[in-house]
Every structure is written in structure tokens, then in C-alpha cells.
Amino acid sequence: xxxxxxxxxxxxxxxxxxxxxxxxxxxxxxxxxxxxxxxxxxxxxxxxxxxxxxxxxxxxxxxxxxxxxxxxxxxxxxxxxxxxxxxxxxxxxxxxxxxxxxxxxxxxxxxxxxxxxxxxxxxxxxxxxxxxxxxxxxxxxxxxxxxxxxxxxxxxxxxxxxxxxxxxxxxxxxxxxxxxxxxxxxxxxxxxxxxxxxxxxxxxxxxxxxxxxxxxxxxxxxxxxxxxxxxxxxxxxxxxxxxxxxxxxxxxxxxxxxxxxxxxxxxxx
Amino acid sequence: xxxxxxxxxxxxxxxxxxxxxxxxxxxxxxxxxxxxxxxxxxxxxxxxxxxxxxxxxxxxxxxxxxxxxxxxxxxxxxxxxxxxxxxxxxxxxxxxxxxxxxxxxxxxxxxxxxxxxxxxxxxxxxxxxxxxxxxxxxxxxxxxxxxxxxxxxxxxxxxxxxxxxxxxxxxxxxxxxxxxxxxxxxxxxxxxxxxxxxxxxxxxxxxxxxxxxxxxxxxxxxxxxxxxxxxxxxxxxxxxxxxxxxxxxxxxxxxxxxxxxxxxxxxxx
DNA sequence: ATTATAGTTTCATTATTCGGAACTCAAAGG
DNA sequence: CCTTTGAGTTCCGAATAATGAAACTATAAT
Numbered sequence: 290x291x292x293x294x295x296x297x298x299x300x301x302x303x304x305x306x307x308x309x310x311x312x313x314x315x316x317x318x319x320x321x322x323x324x325x326x327x328x329x330x331x332x333x334x335x336x337x338x339x340x341x342x343x344x345x346x347x348x349x350x351x352x353x354x355x356x357x358x359x360x361x362x363x364x365x366x367x368x369x370x371x372x373x374x375x376x377x378x379x380x381x382x383x384x385x386x387x388x389x390x391x392x393x394x395x396x397x398x399x400x401x402x403x404x405x406x407x408x409x410x411x412x413x414x415x416x417x418x419x420x421x422x423x424x425x426x427x428x429x430x431x432x433x434x435x436x437x438x439x440x441x442x443x444x445x446x447x448x449x450x451x452x453x454x455x456x457x458x459x460x461x462x463x464x465x466x467x468x469x470x471x472x473x474x475x476x477x478x479x480x481x482x483x484x485x486x487x488x489x490x491x492x493x494x495x496x497x498x499x500x501x502x503x504x505x506x507x508x509x510x511x512x513x514x515x516x517x518x519x520x521x522x523x524x525x526x527x528x529x530x531x532x533x534x535x536x537x538x539x540x541x542x543x544x545x546x547x548x549x550x551x552x553x554x555x556x557x558x
Numbered sequence: 559x560x561x562x563x564x565x566x567x568x569x570x571x572x573x574x575x576x577x578x579x580x581x582x583x584x585x586x587x588x589x590x591x592x593x594x595x596x597x598x599x600x601x602x603x604x605x606x607x608x609x610x611x612x613x614x615x616x617x618x619x620x621x622x623x624x625x626x627x628x629x630x631x632x633x634x635x636x637x638x639x640x641x642x643x644x645x646x647x648x649x650x651x652x653x654x655x656x657x658x659x660x661x662x663x664x665x666x667x668x669x670x671x672x673x674x675x676x677x678x679x680x681x682x683x684x685x686x687x688x689x690x691x692x693x694x695x696x697x698x699x700x701x702x703x704x705x706x707x708x709x710x711x712x713x714x715x716x717x718x719x720x721x722x723x724x725x726x727x728x729x730x731x732x733x734x735x736x737x738x739x740x741x742x743x744x745x746x747x748x749x750x751x752x753x754x755x756x757x758x759x760x761x762x763x764x765x766x767x768x769x770x771x772x773x774x775x776x777x778x779x780x781x782x783x784x785x786x787x788x789x790x791x792x793x794x795x796x797x798x799x800x801x802x803x804x805x806x807x808x809x810x811x812x813x814x815x816x817x818x819x820x821x822x823x824x825x826x827x
Numbered sequence: 828a829t830t831a832t833a834g835t836t837t838c839a840t841t842a843t844t845c846g847g848a849a850c851t852c853a854a855a856g857g
Numbered sequence: 858c859c860t861t862t863g864a865g866t867t868c869c870g871a872a873t874a875a876t877g878a879a880a881c882t883a884t885a886a887t
Contacts, residue, residue, distance in 0.1 A: 299568040299844070299874070300608050304629075311636035320864060329846050334866070336844095339569050344669060351771070353865085357637035359668045360573075362675065365634025366691025367580035368626035399628045400613060406631065422635025502620070568843070568875070589833060598877050603835070605875095622834085 302328070306336050307357070310346065316354035365422070374498060374507045375406040375421075377540040381533045382409050382509070389511055389526055391518075394495075396432040397507040399424060401451035403433040406507070428452040428468050429461050431483035431495030432508035437468075438475035439497045439505045445472075461486050480527050482520055483512075490514050494523040496530045498538050506541060509534050571597070575605050576626070579615065585623035634691070643767060643776045644675040644690070646809040650802045651678050651778070658780055658795055660787075663764075665701040666776040668693065670720035672702040675776070697721040697737050698730050700752035700764030701777035706737075707744035708766045708774045714741075730755050749796050751789055752781075759783050763792040765799045767807050775810060778803050 309322055319337065326333050337355060340346035344360040369375050378395050386393045386409035395407040402424040427433030427448070440448065454463045462468050475481045483493035495510035511526050578591055588606065595602050606624060609615035613629040638644050647664050655662045655678035662678040671693045696702030696717070709717065723732045731737050744750045752762035764779035780795050 297611065298608050300572045300605075301612050302844095303569045303572075304612050304614065307633060311633060311640070314636070314640055316640065318864085323864090330865085331846050331848090331867085332844080335846095336569075339567050342566065343570050343573050345573065351773070356640050357633065359637065359666055359673050359675075361630065361634045361637040362691050363668055363673055363693055364576060364580060364626065365631045365637075366693075367583070368628065368630040368634075369691070371580070371583055371585065371625050397628055399632055404628050404632055406628075420635075422631050422638070424632055424635075504620070571875095587833080592833095599834085600836085600877050600879090601875080 303336055303340060306333065307340065307345065310355055311357055316349060316352065316356040318354055322355065369406065369421075374537060374541050378407060378498075378507075378509070378537045381537050381540075382407055385409070385509070385511065385529060385533050386411070388529060391526075392512040394432055394493075394510045394512060395507060396436070396510070398427065398433075398436050398448075398505070401427060401448045403427045403430055403436070405432075411513070426453060426455070426487065428454060429457060429483070429486040431481050431493035431510040431512070434468075434471065434475055434483070435481035435495040435497045435508040435510070436505055438472040438481065439499060439503070457487050458485050458489050460484050479531065480524075481508075482523075483510075484520060485515060490516060492518075492520055492523060494520070494526060494530065496527065496534045498534045498541075500538055500542055506538060509537070572605055572609060575602065576609065576614065579624055580626055585618060585621065585625040587623055591624065638675065638690070643806060643810050647676060647767075647776075647778070647806045650806050650809075651676055654678070654778070654780065654798060654802050655680070657798060660795075661781040663701055663762075663779045663781060664776060665694075665705070665779070667696065667705050667717075667774070670696060670717045672696050672699055672705070674701075695722060695724070695756065697723060698726060698752070698755040700750050700762035700779040700781070703737075703740065703744055703752075704750035704764040704766045704777040704779070705774055707741040707750065708768060708772070726756050727754050727758050729753050748800065749793075750777075751792075752779075753789060754784060759785060761787075761789055761792060763789070763795060763799065765796065765803045767803045767810075769807055769811055775807060778806070 306322070306326065306328075309326055310317060312325075313321065319334070322337070323330060323333055328336065337346065337348075341348045341355070341358075345358050347356050347358040348354070349356070374397065375395060382393045382395055390411055392411045393409040394405055396403050396405050398404070403426065405421055405423050405425065407421055425433065427437055437445065437448070449465050449468065452465070452468070454465070454468075455461070456463050462471060479496065481495045483491070483495070485492055491512060492515050493510045493512040495508050497508050498506040500506055509530055511523060511530060513523060575591070575595065575597075578595055579586060581594075582590065588603070591606070592599060592602055597605065606615065606617075610617045610624070610627075614627045616625050616627040617623070618625070643666065644664060651662045651664055659680055661680055663674055664676040665672045665674050667673070672695065674692045674694065675690055677689045694702065696706055706714065706717070718734050718737065721734070721737070723734070723737075724730070725732050731740055748765065750764045752760070752764070754761055760781060761784050762779045762781040764777050766774060767776040767778060769775055778799055780792060780799060782792060
């Protein structure tokens with residue numbers, strides 16, 4: 290189902306096992322993993338042991354189960370802080386959320402999937418599939434389509450075939466052809482719409498976050514329900530979204546600029 | 559400074575490089591990493607390349623920098639969801655926060671450090687990886703001491719020498735001897751106090767989360783400022799804390815119980 | 828033109844990993 | 858009580874991947 294990454298080296302294999310354990314969404318026994326893993330018993334055993342000694346998997350003696358370890362949470366904190374748009378985008382998301390009163394999402398691409406990095410809830414609570422760290426499909430979400438539309442042809446060729454094109458709702462885009470047409474439109478408009486593509490009753494408008502050199506950095510969206518508002522009303526927020534996106538892009542680019550600390554002492558002399 | 563984990567296998571080396579990159583708290587150039595890494599140029603180069611192809615490091619072509627990749631955020635989301643106390647503790651933390659109006663922390667041990675898994679601010683909720691995922695010292699925080707007090711002698715022998723015993727404030731416990739005495743007291747009392755050990759003006763009371771078999775699972779704390787309240791007043795919350803801790807422990811143990819799905823079909827026949 | 832610095836590639840050597848097979852252990856079945 | 862079964866663990870020669878000194882390239886500084 291979920292595309293397995295090419296796991297070339299030893300590290301790749303270890304990470305693929307980590308993904309395998311993650312995919313169970315509960316602590317698993319050795320045999321559970323063995324059944325779905327491509328590795329022979331002895332090999333898998335050793336890989337699991339390594340991961341446990343490295344603290345990236347946790348082994349529960351009592352239950353004899355493996356689960357993802359806390360070391361990952363620590364690493365993710367660093368990842369969130371240092372690598373992504375998330376920290377610089379924070380105040381802008383809050384501002385958007387307060388200005389619109391709707392749910393705001395910040396996302397990046399993780400391979401062929403959308404990965405949600407941050408979220409602001411509307412005052413009124415909407416029950417929805419998404420929290421920081423969660424992944425979702427790219428071909429049928431607002432942020433996903435906004436990002437796909439701004440990838441290079443090469444990257445699209447690699448990523449589009451990896452989409453599942455599952456029909457979540459009657460309005461889901463279910464083929465690469467349809468998607469390609471939609472992406473063309475999105476590129477022209479500068480924003481993407483989610484017309485209940487992914488969840489019935491959930492609509493959204495999204496814009497990409499692009500660097501000065503038009504490199505894709507991520508996407509921001511405003512989400513609501515068709516009961517409360519309409520796509521046309523949501524579209525009114527596009528300028529705000531675009532403003533926020535450019536602010537975030539500028540902040541992200543500026544943020545890494547001062548780190549030109551190659552040889553500061555020399556320069557001062 | 560920060561203790562480097564024993565990195566036995568290939569995976570260990572890769573993870574140690576990941577930690578190295580994380581420790582910069584900003585995107586880094588190859589040479590930055592090289593200078594602090596124990597590996598020769600070619601070796602480090604290959605390790606970094608592997609990590610990039612695996613999506614666990616991100617390489618920025620334009621700046622030629624490495625940063626932790628989003629794949630880690632996804633894994634951490636799974637780790638948070640599946641392995642830790644965090645998901646089951648959530649409602650209990652919220653309840654505590656509302657009952658007391660103070661800041662609540664949930665933490666676990668990650669090696670010798672305290673790793674914060676969740677937090678309730680007196681006022682607003684906190685984003686997942688911005689606060690959750692942070693690490694702190696064990697020997698001078700409420701949650702840290704509460705957890706250390708309930709480790710086995712073996713584990714203490716391993717972990718106590720790894721503490722830094724840095725004097726953050728005049729009241730910081732700065733030696734293993736003093737700490738051992740304090741832990742004895744904590745074991746008797748059933749709760750730990752932070753008497754501005756870590757930050758001036760910040761006080762806290764913490765209790766461990768223990769399984770039925772007295773295995774340490776984590777710790778919960780109520781934090782406040784010495785300006786607003788006192789240790790004696792905070793102590794009044796100990797029963798609430800202990801109640802919450804036992805609820806969380808029970809929930810966590812129950813939660814993994816139904817997964818006894820070894821041979822369900824056979825049993826039904 | 829020369830030197831210095833950062834990053835990349837090569838390849839013979841060395842160390843790890845691989846995985847079939849054999850083993851332990853505990854529980855289920857006769 | 859003995860046998861069977863299956864999960865989990867260990868062994869060890871063969872297969873594979875990692876290692877790192879050195880050479881190389883590209884770019885910037887002198």
C-alpha cells in the first residue's frame with residue numbers, strides 16, 4: 290500500500306524497519322514485524338536489536354513488544370525547529386487564524402505525501418484528520434495540490450505516479466490525467482481548492498510558499514466546512530493567504546541568511 | 559558536552575551524525591559537521607549522503623547545507639502516538655491544568671535526560687514539536703528527580719554519573735551524593751519538588767507514573783512561579799497529581815492490553 | 828599564477844552484515 | 858509425560874557494505 294522507499298545501505302534497511310514498526314500504530318511483537326518484512330528472521334532480529342540499543346526503538350520486556358522510541362521525538366523536535374518552515378511561520382499562522390476565524394494548516398512535502406507541520410484551530414472545533422506530524426495524500430488536499438503545482442517536471446514525473454488516487458469522496462480527483470489538468474489551473478490561479486476532495490463537507494483554499502527563486506518550500510491553507518461557508522467565500526481569503534505565504538518565505542530565507550558564519554574572526558581583523 | 563551514545567554498528571554511526579547535525583540547531587555545511595565529527599572526510603561524506611537519500615536529512619542545494627529532514631517528524635508523530643504515555647495522558651493533563659490553573663508537564667526519560675512529551679499552559683495549548691520534544695536535565699527538574707527516584711539501582715548506577723551537575727541556580731543540587739540523598743527522600747514522600755533548582759523563580763511538584771509492577775513509565779508535574787505561589791501550596795496538589803498519575807498508568811496499561819491478538823480465530827472456533 | 832579551502836570520487840582493504848540452520852524455551856496437544 | 862509447534866535467539870562461514878588515505882575538482886582568496 291504505502292510505497293516502500295528504496296532502502297539501499299544498511300541505514301536504509303534499518304529505517305525501513307522503523308517505518309514498518311511505525312505502520313502498526315501499536316507496539317508489535319517480533320513475529321508481527323517478521324510477517325510483513327522482506328528480511329529473513331535472523332536479519333530482522335539483528336536490525337531490531339540494533340535499533341533498540343540505539344534508543345530509536347523501545348522494547349518492552351514484559352510484553353515483548355517493540356515500539357518507536359523517544360529518541361525520535363527528540364530528533365523531531367530538532368527537525369521541526371531547524372529544518373522546516375514551522376518556527377518562522379508560527380506567528381503568521383496565528384495571525385491568519387485570528388483574522389479569518391478558520392482552521393489554518395502549514396504543510397510540506399515528504400516524498401509523495403503531504404506532511405502537516407502546524408495547525409491553528411478555529412474557535413469552533415472541527416473534527417478533522419490532521420495534526421502536526423501527520424501525513425496525508427497530496428493529490429486530493431488543498432496544500433498537496435498547491436505544492437504539486439509548483440514542482441519541476443522531473444519531480445512531478447517521479448511523484449505523480451506514486452499517488453494512490455483513491456476515491457475518498459465523489460469529487461476526488463482519481464487519475465493522473467485529471468490531476469495534471471487541475472495542477473495547470475492551479476499554477477495559473479496561484480491557489481488551489483479542495484472541493485471536498487478528501488473529506489465530505491471539508492473545503493479549503495491553499496497557496497504555496499515559494500522562495501525568491503520560486504523553489505517550493507511548503508504550503509498554507511485555510512480550511513472550513515461547506516456547512517459554514519462556501520468556496521467562493523473562501524477565495525476571498527486568497528490575498529491574505531498569499532501575503533502570509535510571502536511573509537513566511539521571506540522570513541525563512543532571512544532566517545538562514547545570517548548563518549554565514551564561515552570565518553567571522555578573519556573578517557573582523 | 560552532551561554524552562555521545564555508543565555507536566556500535568553502522569546504524570549507530572549514522573544516528574550519531576544525525577545527532578551532530580541536530581546539535582547545531584541550524585542548517586550546517588559539510589565542513590561544520592566534519593570539524594566536530596570523529597569520522598574522516600570521506601566516511602562522513604558518505605554517511606551524510608546516505609542520510610539524505612533516506613530523507614532523514616535534507617540537503618539544500620542553494621546553500622549547500624544539511625538539516626534534519628521531515629521524515630523524522632513523521633516518525634516522531636508515530637512515536638508520540640504509539641510508544642509513549644502521551645496520547646493516553648492527554649485528557650488527564652487537560653483536567654489537571656483546568657483544575658489547578660497552572661502549567662502541567664508530562665515527561666519520560668531519554669537516556670540520562672528528561673524528555674518532555676506534552677505540556678498544558680495555564681492559558682493556551684502548545685504546539686506539538688515546538689515544546690514537546692524538548693530535553694532537559696534530570697538531576698535538577700521536578701519530573702527528572704521524580705523519575706530517577708524510581709529507577710532500579712542498576713539503572714541509577716548507569717545514569718547518575720552521566721548527569722552534568724551544572725549549578726543553574728544557588729539551590730541546584732550539584733553532586734551525585736546530594737542527589738542520592740534527595741532521591742531517597744523523594745522515594746519516601748512519593749513526590750519530588752523543584753525548589754528553583756533549574757530556573758530562578760520557577761518551582762514545581764512532580765510525581766512518577768508507575769505501572770502496576772512499579773515499573774517507571776514517566777512523570778507528571780505542576781509548575782508555577784515563586785511569585786505566584788509557594789512550595790507548600792503546590793504540595794496541596796500532590797493528591798491530584800498522584801490520582802492523575804495512577805489514572806494515566808492504568809489507561810496506558812489497559813490500552814495495550816487488547817492487543818493480545820495472537821490467535822483470535824482459533825480461540826473463537 | 829599560486830595557494831588555500833570546501834567538496835567529491837576512487838579503490839584496495841577491512842569490518843559488518845547476511846541468513847540458513849540449528850538451538851532454546853514455553854505452551855498446546857495427545 | 859512425551860511430542861509437537863511456533864516464537865524467539867544464537868552461530869558462523871559467505872557475501873556485502875563500509876572504510877579512509879589519497880587523489881582530484883571547483884571555487885575563492887592572495
